[in-house]
Amino acid sequence: MAGTCPFCGHGHRVAKRVEYLYRFGERLMIVTDVPCLECEFCGEQYFAATVLKRIEADFHAIQNMGKKPMNTIQVPVEAYSNL
Numbered sequence: 001m002a003g004t005c006p007f008c009g010h011g012h013r014v015a016k017r018v019e020y021l022y023r024f025g026e027r028l029m030i031v032t033d034v035p036c037l038e039c040e041f042c043g044e045q046y047f048a049a050t051v052l053k054r055i056e057a058d059f060h061a062i063q064n065m066g067k068k069p070m071n072t073i074q075v076p077v078e079a080y081s082n083l
């Protein structure tokens with residue numbers, strides 16, 4: 001996965017651990033310390049297919065199979081329709 005960024009063509013991506021926000025309709029899941037490659041130029045992040053599949057599987061397990069998440073937080077919502 002190292003090497004050129006397919007998004008902008010810049011030649012250097014670095015390994016990082018980041019926070020991943022998974023969204024399915026109105027349901028959200030935050031996963032911390034997710035390994036990825038990030039382009040040093042445009043900031044685009046690339047995740048391995050196995051990592052994304054695991055996030056989807058964990059989301060499904062938590063939503064539908066009663067798996068207990070590590071933590072649960074409340075998320076405030078605002079709308080700026082009148083700006």
Ligand SMILES: [Zn+2]
Nearest residue numbers: 005008039042
């Ligand atoms: Zn890039």
